[in-house]
Amino acid sequence: MKISVDLLLAILPIHFAVMVSPGPNSVLLLTTALSSGRSNAMRAALGIAVGTLVWMVGAMVGVSVILEALPALGLALKIVGGGYLIYLGVRLWKADKLKPGALGKGNGSSQGNCFRRGLIANLTNPKSAAYFGSIFAAFLTKEVPVVALTIMIWLLFLMSIAWHVVLATTFSANAFRDPYLRHSGLINRIAGAILAALGVRLAASAWIG
Template sequence: MEFLPIIAAILFVDFLALISPGPNFVLTSSAAVSKSRRHAVWTACGIAMGSLAWAGAAALGIASVFEALPMLGFVLKVLGIAYLIYLGIKLLRSKGFQPNANQTTDTTSGARGFWRGLLVNMTNPKSAAYYASVFAAFLTPDMPIWVLVLLVAAIAAMSLSWHVLIAISFSASRVQTRYMSVSKYVDQLCGGVLFFLGLRLAWDSR
């Protein structure tokens, strides 16, 4: 029980970071209102898988890996910035919600949503810095393995629950009906957020 305060502290910090709107929130909500609930839920699963990977890597000492291989961190940062800016530009050029184009029976929609969610999360350089710094701040070298496993599993479960909730909420029919009238502007707003985040990361990494 001596480790419960540490577990609670890390999960509380993660919860605060989770509910703060960012690329994952924008991606999930945009997928829910412009594509389908299924696509958005799979996107949420991809994001959760990314959180699982980052948390697991942090628990295994990702900070020391990046310190030993700085080029890997640089490449990841460049890829993350480029991908966020690309998604931002794509949404900024959106023509809005088009039912005939988006409401299809495409069986690969779920797979595309999953991989897109995973890619956005894994190529966000702030994810690496966040998980590495949080784990480094609270954990100690003598931490039992069960604590690390519990933390990683809990972080992934929180990420999945939150983003699935977003996917379901934003895919409600009444939300879609309202969205159709303002979809172009919502997409442009989401695109502007992603584009700004990409530029902000580029500026911070100078």
């Protein structure tokens, strides 16, 4: 039991620090919250969290080992993930400035699209595989029971949902959305440029290591 508690106390702060650091997931979620409202942002948050769950289960069964053994697969994932972020960035850059009354109506994004975007943005990030793979390799030993491992995965999953729901709720509030409406064109271009730059960096890392 002590091993399980020590494991959680070691991993939870690390995971929280990594989760709250800015990245493609947070940029995508904040843009969705500002432009499409709370409901769609919640769906994007759930997609991101489900992606986290998939990566954790994958790390548990050795996806990171597979990627290390098959460099071509890791290379392809980086290129695909980078391309997807570039695609999202270009779409944001080209998006029309929102008109009064447009907020909360989805801004052209269906409910399924918002969930799918969050999920794909997370699943196409090989850094997630490296992160969870390294965490599991560093902390998990034969002494850790399966029950403790299962509890840890679900706690990290719930933590991911909680954090991204907080972001979705906060940035869909009128205090944030009203200024966004006035400057939506500029903000979309900045967010689009950030996503595209992250995509270029990710795709380039496939070639330069």
